[in-house]
Structure formats: structure tokens, C-alpha cells
Amino acid sequence: MIDLNVTSPTSLPQSESDTVLVVEGISKKFCRSLKQSMFYGLQDMGAELTGRRQAEFKLRPKEFWALQDISFTLQRGEAIGLVGANGSGKTTLLRMISGLIRPDTGSIWVKGRVAPLIALGAGFSPILTGRENIYANMSILGLSTQEIEARFEQVVAFAEIDEAIDAPVQSYSSGMAARLGFACAIHTDPDVLLIDEVLAVGDARFRSKCERRLAELLQNGTSFVLVSHFFQGILNTCQKGLYLSKGQLVACGSAREIMDRYEEELFSVRQTATRFPFYFPVKSEAKPEAKPVAEQAQPDATNRTGAELVSLHFEDAAGQLVESPVSGEPLSICVRCRGSRAIGALSLFVAIYLPAKDNSLMLHLSSAYDQETFAVTAGDYELRVKLPHLGLLPAAYTLSVYLKDGSLYVLDAYESIRFSVTGKEKLNRGQYYQPHNWQISPAADL
Amino acid sequence: MSKGRNRQFPDPPPEVTYSPDSRMRQPLQLGQDMWRDLLASRELAWRLLVRDLSSQYRQSFLGIFWAFVPPLVAGLGFTVASQSNVLNIGETDIPYPAYVMFSMALWQTFTESLVGPVQAVIAAKPMLARINFPREALILSQLGQVGFNFAIKLLLIVALFLWFQIPVTWTVLLAPVALIHLVALGTAFGLLLAPLGTLYEDVSRGLALLLSAWLVITPVIYPTPKTGLFAMAVRWNPVTPLLVTIRELATTGVLSEPMQFWAASLLALVGLGASWLVYRLAMPFVIERISA
Known part of the structure; x- marks a missing residue:
């Protein structure tokens, strides 16, 4: 222990x-x-x-x-x-x-x-009216008739039942019944x-x-x-x-x-925290990639496509390697790749998902959509996307990266790299980090 | 809601300690708790009674008719059988149809008080598993139902007495006491079985079987036999003296088995106390097992 x-x-x-x-x-x-x-x-x-x-x-x-x-x-x-x-x-x-x-x-x-808000509407009888059920339910929750009468109006008002109070509970919508149950439970003081x-x-x-x-x-x-x-x-x-x-x-x-x-x-981030820089697994000639790609990969979508991902890491404003990015701080996502041929419109797609929220897409960045593609000859390159302020809130995320020629042709891809974002202050209400500052000035004209 | 809490009772909130130690080790505390909960459960029992009765009758077209029917049907059936000599039944103190219907009503009250606690606890499973209310309330409410149903049957009984012009003596005033003992006996058995019945379905099934066998050795459709092996079984049946005494108090006023009546009453009342204890102590373990 x-x-x-x-x-x-x-x-x-x-x-x-x-x-x-x-x-x-x-x-x-x-x-x-x-x-x-x-x-x-x-x-x-x-x-x-x-x-x-x-x-x-x-x-x-x-x-x-x-x-x-x-x-x-x-x-x-x-x-x-x-x-x-x-x-x-x-x-x-x-x-x-x-x-x-x-x-x-x-x-x-x-x-x-002790009142349990565990069982809402315990003892509700569908045949009886809302009024009768309030008495029965609150009585089960331990109130005397006198106490129930004192609270009755509040309960009805809180549950927003109004005139339906004298109708049988089976005629209530499930929401109404739940509201009534909650109102009863919460008014037991x-x-x-x-x-x-x-x-x-x-x-x-x-x-x-x-x-x-x-x-x-x-x-x-x-x-x-x-x-x-x-x-x-x-x-x-x-x-x-x-x-x-x-x-x-x-x-x-x-x-x-x-x-x-x-x-x-x-989300077992702690156990399997990714080490950065993250090196993508080297693909052999014969075998298809170990990691399946969501994109309908073309038959020759291995390293035969002419370019492959090499590594990925994060850098802060000073160009230092960052293991876990900090919310609100400047950040660069750097992706290194190797091209074996000339590519007319090399572009990078980065997608970041939040597993804690149904794996929903939190951020999607695409150089192609930003009309930023690069014409390169064979060789090693580092593509980076600079974020003046990281808008992600502190949490555990996964990152997928796609290297494409143009906006459709996938050269290489890798999905679900785990990383976590930390925060300087403990903020994680809301959906994203908004860069901001506070000011006050005298308003003489009021 | 105004500021501060609108408490109706100013006394300090009760303190409770839950621990694994058997509560039998502190009998004094246990007794106090039982008494406190019994008092505390009165109002809830009333609410549950009102709830159950009104939903029962609101869902029924014929309503209280159902309380009359079983003794009436049984009475008619046995009367026809006995008049056509299919069934050979000895002399009864009062006209046979009245005898059967009256006895049947009493027997029904007994079975209701026995089956009631078991059924009530099973029906209240979801509530029991989620809210800690005084468990005594279920039983009190059940007793209320037994009383209510008997009150309806009483109408039938009064009608019978008038129809057959059965003489009554002042001892009829004592009949309710004996009736309470009969209900106590039934409730004692019911309470004892309720925790078990919630765990094992076998109890409810077995109960139906047991009750039909029990009816056979209870002088409901025949007068108390005097000799033979069967008479022994009837004599040792604790329901016999209670039921017979109620019948005698309500009619002739001459008691045929007062000693047995007191023995059965003692059994009923002591048994009720003991079953209550068992019920109370056993319920948390049942609840633990029904919704793990």
C-alpha cells in the first residue's frame, strides 16, 4: 500500500x-x-x-x-x-x-x-401520479411527511413538471421521470x-x-x-x-x-511513452509495412514510392529537443524524410487525435492545403511546421503523419505516435489554448 | 431553498458506525436499533402501503372483488361437493357454506401474512440494493396490506353471518386478538424465509407447494378430527388452534383447545421476534449478493 x-x-x-x-x-x-x-x-x-x-x-x-x-x-x-x-x-x-x-x-x-444519488426514482410506480411518487420516493429517502410537504413545491418547480404532476408517471418522457427522480433526491438535504x-x-x-x-x-x-x-x-x-x-x-x-x-x-501513456526523436521503423523491400495505413495505400506504397519517413521530433522556440510539448508555448514539429527521386510537390500532413475523447481529431495540419508544397530532388530533408502557440491542452494525444506528393499521393505514413502535452499552469477547461494577455486601464470617458 | 438547511428536526444528526463485527455481540445496541428503526419506518410503511394499494387497484377493473372471490368460490365448491356426498365431512358448528367461507378467509389471511414478506422483499430488490431505508418498513407495509385485505373479507364474513343468521356472543370482541396471533405466526414464517427467498428462487416455488400441503392438515374445509393419525397431524399444526379459536370466539364462544391456543400464540409471538432479528441481520448479506 x-x-x-x-x-x-x-x-x-x-x-x-x-x-x-x-x-x-x-x-x-x-x-x-x-x-x-x-x-x-x-x-x-x-x-x-x-x-x-x-x-x-x-x-x-x-x-x-x-x-x-x-x-x-x-x-x-x-x-x-x-x-x-x-x-x-x-x-x-x-x-x-x-x-x-x-x-x-x-x-x-x-x-x-447520507443520501445516495445512486438510484434516481427508486420506488417509482409508473401507475401513480408524479405527486404520489414524490411522496413515496422521498419517504424512501428518509423524509417525514411534514418534511416532504415543506419541500414539495420546490421539487415540482425544480423538476419542471408543472401540470403533469397529477398525471401517471408512465405518461412521462424518460427525461421528465429522471428529472423528477433527481429533484426528489437532491431536495432531501x-x-x-x-x-x-x-x-x-x-x-x-x-x-x-x-x-x-x-x-x-x-x-x-x-x-x-x-x-x-x-x-x-x-x-x-x-x-x-x-x-x-x-x-x-x-x-x-x-x-x-x-x-x-x-x-x-x-490511456497507458506513461508506460509506452514515445522517445523523441522518434525513428520510423525501416521497411524491408519485400514485406509490406508493419503498421497498416488508413489511407488506401497504393500497391507500391512502400519505399518504392520514392520517399520515406525517417524520424520525428518536437523543438521549442530555442530549437531545443522537447519530449513533451508545453501548452501555449511555441513549438515546431519536425519530420525528417529521405527521397530517392525528385518529387514535384512534397507535402506533409499531421493529424493529432485525443484518445480520451473518442479519439477525436484535435488538430489537422496540411502543407498541401496551405498551398505549401516543395519541389525537391533526391536527398534528405527536414520538414517542419512551426506553431507560434501550441493550442492543445495538457492531455495524452496520438499523432499521425503522412508524407505525400501533392495532396493525394501517399509516399509514406505512420500512425498513432503517442505523446503528451503538459501545461505550465493547471488549465484544462475549455477546448483549446488561446494565446492571450490581460490588461486594465482607467476608462476616463465613462 | 433558503439559506441554511430547512431541517424539521433540531436534534443532532445521528452517528452510525459500520463494521464487520457481528451485531449479535452488542445485543443492547441491536435492540435499540431495532426499536428505533421500527418507529422510524412507520411513516414509510404507510407511504408504501398507499402506493402499493393504489397502484394495485388502479390497475384492476374489478378491484376489491378479487378479495372476495377466492373464499366465495372455495365455499361454493366445497358446499356443492359436500351436498352431493362427493366429500364426506362431519358436522360443523355453523352451516357448512359459512364454515368453509369463514375458514377460508382466515386461512387466506394466514397465507398472505406468510407469503407477503417474501414477495415484498423480492419485489423491492432494486430499491433494497440502492437505498438504505429501514427494512422493517417493507414488512409493516405488508402487514398493512394483510389488514386491508382482511377488512374487505370482513364484509363478506358479516354478510355470511347475517345470511345464515349465525348467533354471535360477546367473545367475538376477542376474536381480533386471536387473529393478530394468526397473522403473527404467518409473518414469523415469512420473515424467516424472506432473506433466503431473495437469494434462492426455490423458496417461492417451495412455498406454494408447502402451503397447499399445509391447507390439507388445517381444519379449513372440515371440522377438527378427533381420532386417528390424521388428527395427530392436524393437532400438531400450529395454525389449527389459532384458526379454530378465532372461529369459536366469533361464533359459539366455547373454546375447545385453549391450551393449544396459548402454546401456538407463544410460538407465534416469540417466533416473530426471532424472525425479525434474523431478517434484520441477514438482509445486508442478501443485498450484497443480489447486486454484486
């Missing part, structure tokens, strides 16, 4: 009354076989009923640790984000905090009402709110309304534990992040650092 700089539960940093949640060394075992799992369930029940059950550190056959030795604390009004791939134990952790399942080792201490990837409810306008409401709750002292695959979302709300991997707490720190680390590991 890594030594985590989380506040140890035994030495509370702030006044103890401000702590709402203490998770100390909890673990949970799960079983992969259904039959076996149910049998273990019976065993556990038996142990519980006879008073024999206690912390259990050994796995039974076919079991694995869904969570192992997790500790953290949560203060009043603090938000903590859980990140990790599917199956890393995030939801299990939330379920243990809400008291649904009991830990196998360790303990969880919670003060106040919990002390600790557990959010499990439910914010993708309704349209964009409703989502931002939800976010506003969450921010309000946070300011009023509600603590959050939230799970998100959406990097942005988690950054907006959380001060602290926990990175879970296969049930282990691998890192803990500021949300920003955790997200960076998660993102890097998710």
Missing part, C-alpha cells in the same frame, strides 16, 4: 465536529461464481447470527478483493472524487458508505443523513451526498441547473463523495481525489493531480 497523505482518521485535522465521514481500512470481498457467492452469503449470515462474524482478512476460494484497505476522511462541505476504471470498486465503496453492505474489515463512521454518475440526466440546461444546485448544497455544508468518468465534472466540484484501481487506493491528493494521473494511466 502506498503511503497516502490523506488525513489519518485518528488525528482529525480540524475540529472533530466538522468531520462527517471516517473510512478506516475497509475491505470488501466479492466472489466471481454466482452459486458460490450465494453460498458464502448464507455462511456470512450464519456467522452474523451466531455472533462469530468479525474482520476477515483471508479470501475463500474464488473470492477476490473488490476493495482493499481504503481509508479517508471527509469534512463538512468538502467534495471528494472517486476515479478509476470500471470494476475498480467505486460503487462498492459508495454502497458501503451508505450502509447497504457491510465491510469485511475496517470500519466506517458517518454522521448525519443530506449531510453527505453520494453521487454515482447520474448527472447525465436531462438536457444540457437541466444538467447545469443540477450543477448549480449541487454547488449550492456544497456551500451550505453538504459533503460530497462522487464518482465520475467525466473529468471535467469531477474537477469542477472536488477538492480531493481518490484513485482506485482494482480495489486498491493507488493515489490520493488534489483532484487535479489525480485526474491527470488517471488519464495518463487510462
Whole structure:
């Protein structure tokens, strides 16, 4: 286990009354076989009923640790984000905090009402009207009739249900039902709110309304534990992040650092970081290239085309080799190639993709489209594209490069070179880096 | 929402600790928790009851008719059978059609209170797996349904008593007490089976079989036999004294088996407490297994 700089539960940093949640060394075992799992369930029940059950550190056959030795604390009004791939134990952790399942080792201490934003509209009956369902749902979430009545108007207004409130829920659109579920859950005034990837409810306008409401709750002292695959979302709300991997707490720190680390590991950039200058594999005469090319390569699209890629690297403004480009800084992408014949319109295409966002194309540069082609004789050349400011935000990217004659004839190509962009300051809201500066001057004419 | 939280109750928020240690080790704490949750679940139980009943009846054209039908059909069937001497049934204290229908209504109430908890827990699986609400609420709401259904059946019973002009004594006022014991017995069995039934489908299937066999050894369609091996089985059936006593309290007022009644009542009430404990302690483990 890594030594985590989380506040140890035994030495509370702030006044103890401000702590709402203490998770100390909890673990949970799960079983992969259904039959076996149910049998273990019976065993556990038996142990519980006879008073024999206690912390259990050994796995039974076919079991694995869904969570192992997790500790953290949560203060009043603090938000903590859980990140990790599917199956890393995030939801299990939330379920243990809400008291649904009991830990196998360790303990969880919670003060106040815990509301799970895990199951929206739990207990909704499609036959009943929105009004009736609000009462049932909020009651399940732990409110008294009096409390529900006090909040009823707000819930209806928030869900934007209006006159449909007295229609059966089965006549609602899925968005309406989800809004109603969310409105109910969020108006329970919990002390600790557990959010499990439910914010993708309704349209964009409703989502931002939800976010506003969450921010309000946070300011009023509600603590959050939230799970998100959406990097942005988690950054907006959380001060602290926990990175879970296969049930282990691998890192803990500021949300920003955790997200960076998660993102890097998710796309395994760290492990397979490309060394620059990157030398393209030398192609043998007989074999086709190892790396298939997306472009419908012509039959003779190997080195017989007359030119091939040799290497690629990045340079900064001073002409120094750069391993990972810096967002906002000047950058040159330099590609060396070797021509075995004269080429009339040598051109370079560079495409940069972001794997974290569905591998979408972030940047496409083409000298041919810029009407910049070069007539060269046989020999070695370095083509470079100079960017006064690198517009890419800090993240992990892949780069594809195409050497062409004109804008169609592919001479050589190579795809998916991994590299990452770093940032001087921690900025990655928005879509791209915009060069800018700030000024202020007295406005005498106002 | 105004600034600050609009809490209705000013008392400090409750603190809870979850740990792997068996809760049986702190019986005092466990007892307090059970009592607190029972009280806390009243309102939710009411909400669930209202929800379930209204959605049930809104989806039904014939509505409460379905509460009458089974005892009526059974009563008519057995009456025809007995009158045509297909079925040889001994003398009953009250006219046979009334006897069968009344007994059938009571038996139905018993089976509802037994099957209810199992079905309610299975139906609430998705809710149970996601929200930590007092689990007692499901059972209380189920008891409410049993009560509601019995209230409807009571109309039938009253109609029967009037039609056949069955005399009643003041002891009819005590009948509800015995009825509560009968429901307690059913709920005790149901609660015990509910956690298991959520894990294994076999329980629900087996239950249907068990109940039809159980009906055979319960004096519902025949009066209590006095001799023979079959009489032994009927005598040792804990439902027998409870059901017979309710019937006797409501009609003649002369109790034929008071000792057995108290023994069965004790079993019902102690059993109910024990099953509640089992249900409460077992549910987290069930929830863990149903949605891993």
C-alpha cells in the first residue's frame, strides 16, 4: 500500500465536529461464481447470527478483493472524487458508505443523513401520479411527511413538471421521470451526498441547473463523495481525489493531480511513452509495412514510392529537443524524410487525435492545403511546421503523419505516435489554448 | 431553498458506525436499533402501503372483488361437493357454506401474512440494493396490506353471518386478538424465509407447494378430527388452534383447545421476534449478493 497523505482518521485535522465521514481500512470481498457467492452469503449470515462474524482478512476460494484497505476522511462541505476504471470498486465503496453492505474489515463512521444519488426514482410506480411518487420516493429517502410537504413545491418547480404532476408517471418522457427522480433526491438535504454518475440526466440546461444546485448544497455544508468518468465534472466540484484501481487506493491528493494521473494511466501513456526523436521503423523491400495505413495505400506504397519517413521530433522556440510539448508555448514539429527521386510537390500532413475523447481529431495540419508544397530532388530533408502557440491542452494525444506528393499521393505514413502535452499552469477547461494577455486601464470617458 | 438547511428536526444528526463485527455481540445496541428503526419506518410503511394499494387497484377493473372471490368460490365448491356426498365431512358448528367461507378467509389471511414478506422483499430488490431505508418498513407495509385485505373479507364474513343468521356472543370482541396471533405466526414464517427467498428462487416455488400441503392438515374445509393419525397431524399444526379459536370466539364462544391456543400464540409471538432479528441481520448479506 502506498503511503497516502490523506488525513489519518485518528488525528482529525480540524475540529472533530466538522468531520462527517471516517473510512478506516475497509475491505470488501466479492466472489466471481454466482452459486458460490450465494453460498458464502448464507455462511456470512450464519456467522452474523451466531455472533462469530468479525474482520476477515483471508479470501475463500474464488473470492477476490473488490476493495482493499481504503481509508479517508471527509469534512463538512468538502467534495471528494472517486476515479478509476470500471470494476475498480467505486460503487462498492459508495454502497458501503451508505450502509447497504457491510465491510469485511475496517470500519466506517458517518454522521448525519447520507443520501445516495445512486438510484434516481427508486420506488417509482409508473401507475401513480408524479405527486404520489414524490411522496413515496422521498419517504424512501428518509423524509417525514411534514418534511416532504415543506419541500414539495420546490421539487415540482425544480423538476419542471408543472401540470403533469397529477398525471401517471408512465405518461412521462424518460427525461421528465429522471428529472423528477433527481429533484426528489437532491431536495432531501443530506449531510453527505453520494453521487454515482447520474448527472447525465436531462438536457444540457437541466444538467447545469443540477450543477448549480449541487454547488449550492456544497456551500451550505453538504459533503460530497462522487464518482465520475467525466473529468471535467469531477474537477469542477472536488477538492480531493481518490484513485482506485482494482480495489486498491493507488493515489490520493488534489483532484487535479489525480485526474491527470488517471488519464495518463487510462490511456497507458506513461508506460509506452514515445522517445523523441522518434525513428520510423525501416521497411524491408519485400514485406509490406508493419503498421497498416488508413489511407488506401497504393500497391507500391512502400519505399518504392520514392520517399520515406525517417524520424520525428518536437523543438521549442530555442530549437531545443522537447519530449513533451508545453501548452501555449511555441513549438515546431519536425519530420525528417529521405527521397530517392525528385518529387514535384512534397507535402506533409499531421493529424493529432485525443484518445480520451473518442479519439477525436484535435488538430489537422496540411502543407498541401496551405498551398505549401516543395519541389525537391533526391536527398534528405527536414520538414517542419512551426506553431507560434501550441493550442492543445495538457492531455495524452496520438499523432499521425503522412508524407505525400501533392495532396493525394501517399509516399509514406505512420500512425498513432503517442505523446503528451503538459501545461505550465493547471488549465484544462475549455477546448483549446488561446494565446492571450490581460490588461486594465482607467476608462476616463465613462 | 433558503439559506441554511430547512431541517424539521433540531436534534443532532445521528452517528452510525459500520463494521464487520457481528451485531449479535452488542445485543443492547441491536435492540435499540431495532426499536428505533421500527418507529422510524412507520411513516414509510404507510407511504408504501398507499402506493402499493393504489397502484394495485388502479390497475384492476374489478378491484376489491378479487378479495372476495377466492373464499366465495372455495365455499361454493366445497358446499356443492359436500351436498352431493362427493366429500364426506362431519358436522360443523355453523352451516357448512359459512364454515368453509369463514375458514377460508382466515386461512387466506394466514397465507398472505406468510407469503407477503417474501414477495415484498423480492419485489423491492432494486430499491433494497440502492437505498438504505429501514427494512422493517417493507414488512409493516405488508402487514398493512394483510389488514386491508382482511377488512374487505370482513364484509363478506358479516354478510355470511347475517345470511345464515349465525348467533354471535360477546367473545367475538376477542376474536381480533386471536387473529393478530394468526397473522403473527404467518409473518414469523415469512420473515424467516424472506432473506433466503431473495437469494434462492426455490423458496417461492417451495412455498406454494408447502402451503397447499399445509391447507390439507388445517381444519379449513372440515371440522377438527378427533381420532386417528390424521388428527395427530392436524393437532400438531400450529395454525389449527389459532384458526379454530378465532372461529369459536366469533361464533359459539366455547373454546375447545385453549391450551393449544396459548402454546401456538407463544410460538407465534416469540417466533416473530426471532424472525425479525434474523431478517434484520441477514438482509445486508442478501443485498450484497443480489447486486454484486
